[in-house]
Amino acid sequence: MSFTSQVKSELAALKTQARCCVTAELGGFIMGASVITLSGQRQLSLSIRTQSAAVLRRALTLFKASGPAAARPRLLLRERLAGRREYLLALSHQDTHRLLRDQGMLRPQEGGGERFAAPRRVMRRNCCRRAYLRGSFLACGYIADPRRRYHVEWVFQDRARAMRLKRVLGQVGLAATLGERRGSSLLTLKGGDQVSELLKLMGASLAVLSLENCRAEKSLRERANRAVNCDQANLGRQLSAAQRQIAAIEALSRGQGLSTLPPRLEALARLRLSQPDARLQDLGQQLDPPLGKSGVAHQMRRLLALSEQLEAAPEGRAGDTPD
Numbered sequence: 426m427s428f429t430s431q432v433k434s435e436l437a438a439l440k441t442q443a444r445c446c447v448t449a450e451l452g453g454f455i456m457g458a459s460v461i462t463l464s465g466q467r468q469l470s471l472s473i474r475t476q477s478a479a480v481l482r483r484a485l486t487l488f489k490a491s492g493p494a495a496a497r498p499r500l501l502l503r504e505r506l507a508g509r510r511e512y513l514l515a516l517s518h519q520d521t522h523r524l525l526r527d528q529g530m531l532r533p534q535e536g537g538g539e540r541f542a543a544p545r546r547v548m549r550r551n552c553c554r555r556a557y558l559r560g561s562f563l564a565c566g567y568i569a570d571p572r573r574r575y576h577v578e579w580v581f582q583d584r585a586r587a588m589r590l591k592r593v594l595g596q597v598g599l600a601a602t603l604g605e606r607r608g609s610s611l612l613t614l615k616g617g618d619q620v621s622e623l624l625k626l627m628g629a630s631l632a633v634l635s636l637e638n639c640r641a642e643k644s645l646r647e648r649a650n651r652a653v654n655c656d657q658a659n660l661g662r663q664l665s666a667a668q669r670q671i672a673a674i675e676a677l678s679r680g681q682g683l684s685t686l687p688p689r690l691e692a693l694a695r696l697r698l699s700q701p702d703a704r705l706q707d708l709g710q711q712l713d714p715p716l717g718k719s720g721v722a723h724q725m726r727r728l729l730a731l732s733e734q735l736e737a738a739p740e741g742r743a744g745d746t747p748d
């Protein structure tokens with residue numbers, strides 16, 4: 426089952442609440458899923474298509490709870506190509522007019538008649554805004570699997586409907602982006618925090634849990650990766666410092682011989698050559714008397730400086746007595 430189907434099933438199973446919220450949820454639903462056709466004599470008829478049985482059940486529940494107007498929708502079941510079912514809920518002209526008027530979704534039009542518009546009155550309370558979001562998502566929402574990305578989108582027939590939802594999202598503090606795809610209007614919401622908040626507002630508590638689990642796992646994994654990378658970087662620095670020391674010691678050995686060095690320095694140089702991977706403090710422990718890490722680091726700098734002097738000096742000069 427896709428994550429979208431999981432969320433829709435969860436939402437569809439929620440108890441319907443106060444009358445105001447039923448109106449708001451049905452409003453969101455109609456704005457998202459319905460096709461309103463205008464037939465002869467300016468008659469509107471409303472139909473809703475869906476492939477999800479859960480969404481169909483929710484639509485029937487909302488229709489029933491909204492009053493007598495939509496209590497008897499016509500239900501058609503279509504088998505489509507590729508074995509996909511599609512349900513079609515349709516209201517008669519009279520019922521469509523009554524329902525939309527009850528919903529506050531019909532406005533008088535200039536030059537007579539009425540036109541279909543978003544519900545106005547119901548959006549002042551938070552409970553109703555949440556219900557509207559729920560209705561919209563059930564009708565035309567899609568949510569990506571949170572293991573892949575945090576992404577929600579709604580596909581609308583027209584821009585006005587998409588704008589309406591964008592405003593409601595804005596009222597609850599969520600920033601969605603309006604775009605287009607193949608002639609439809611597309612509203613997109615991104616980011617773990619936003620997607621999680623939307624699920625919470627709609628009442629999909631189980632979905633919030635699984636999304637938050639994904640986020641926790643992801644951040645744990647990222648932290649672990651960072652720690653590994655950091656260790657590798659330190660190791661790299663350590664190795665390259667040791668390699669520089671060995672190169673310097675070998676240069677000194679070729680140029681003037683290690684035995685020309687002060688005894689403590691010579692001992693350290695020989696230790697380093699025999700233990701290229703050892704840490705400074707471990708080398709220091711083997712000196713007699715032992716030397717701490719910073720002491721060893723200081724001696725190593727002396728070795729490096731001597732080898733640089735040797736390179737800068739004319740051939741065979743360093744330490745040799747000229748004839």
Ligand SMILES: [Zn+2]
Binds near residue numbers: 444446447
């Ligand atoms: Zn309400």
